[in-house]
Amino acid sequence: MENLNNFYNIKNTIPNDVLLLAVSKTKPEQDILNLYQIGQRDFGENKVQELTSKYNNLPKDINWHMIGHLQTNKVKYIVPFIFMIHSVDSYKLLIEINKHAEKNNRIINCLLQLKVANEETKFGFSQQEIINLFQQNAFENLKNIKIRGLMGMATNTEDINEIDKEFGNVNSLFNNIKANYKVGEEFNQISMGMSGDYKIAIKNGSTIIRIGSSIFGERDYSKI
Numbered sequence: 001m002e003n004l005n006n007f008y009n010i011k012n013t014i015p016n017d018v019l020l021l022a023v024s025k026t027k028p029e030q031d032i033l034n035l036y037q038i039g040q041r042d043f044g045e046n047k048v049q050e051l052t053s054k055y056n057n058l059p060k061d062i063n064w065h066m067i068g069h070l071q072t073n074k075v076k077y078i079v080p081f082i083f084m085i086h087s088v089d090s091y092k093l094l095i096e097i098n099k100h101a102e103k104n105n106r107i108i109n110c111l112l113q114l115k116v117a118n119e120e121t122k123f124g125f126s127q128q129e130i131i132n133l134f135q136q137n138a139f140e141n142l143k144n145i146k147i148r149g150l151m152g153m154a155t156n157t158e159d160i161n162e163i164d165k166e167f168g169n170v171n172s173l174f175n176n177i178k179a180n181y182k183v184g185e186e187f188n189q190i191s192m193g194m195s196g197d198y199k200i201a202i203k204n205g206s207t208i209i210r211i212g213s214s215i216f217g218e219r220d221y222s223k224i
């Protein structure tokens with residue numbers, strides 16, 4: 001069951017131009033419907049199978065966001081309906097998304113995931129890899145994807161200064177790309193900030209915060 005007070009509290013205190021993405025992974029479809037009924041349309045999931053089954057069962061005007069590591073062999077299952085893929089972490093994956101998007105006659109919003117956390121577990125490109133891709137004009141021929149910006153995940157730590165520094169790094173790279181490379185108006189999104197650190201993320205220019213447990217309660221991984 002979600003905490004609607006928390007939902008409204010977050011929604012009413014963030015700037016209007018920041019998107020509140022409700023991260024519904026592991027949560028039942030009814031929880032999603034409850035928020036849908038009060039106007040929420042953007043939901044995030046991190047597993048392909050769970051995402052496709054929720055897509056099939058729920059209202060078709062939901063914007064589904066893929067926020068977890070995506071394997072190339074599973075791209076085909078989500079491309080027909082996905083609204084945005086936040087977790088693009090290799091060029092190979094991007095080529096695969098483009099290929100299936102073309103088949104489906106769609107253009108898919110993609111974010112490049114920057115590895116900023118000093119943790120081994122986080123996926124993502126290094127700063128230099130992302131700069132190289134822009135330098136090489138690597139997206140020019142991928143007509144069925146749109147690079148909308150960057151995604152970042154901070155280290156899981158209580159150290160506010162560290163989180164602030166990491167989100168600051170995502171923001172600097174974003175501004176660097178905008179200033180130095182040929183990107184369109186649509187390169188305008190920074191996805192960063194979760195339940196514990198979204199305020200620091202917004203301070204550092206986040207445009208999409210991904211909130212799970214504050215809205216839906218703690219996840220129980222033993223049930224799935």
Ligand SMILES: *Cc1c(COP(=O)(O)O)cnc(C)c1O
Pocket residue numbers: 023025046067068153193194195196210211212213214
């Ligand atoms: C689970 C998840 C979130 C939400 O985390 P909470 O701390 O529950 O808000 C955000 N982003 C990603 C990539 C996630 O996997």
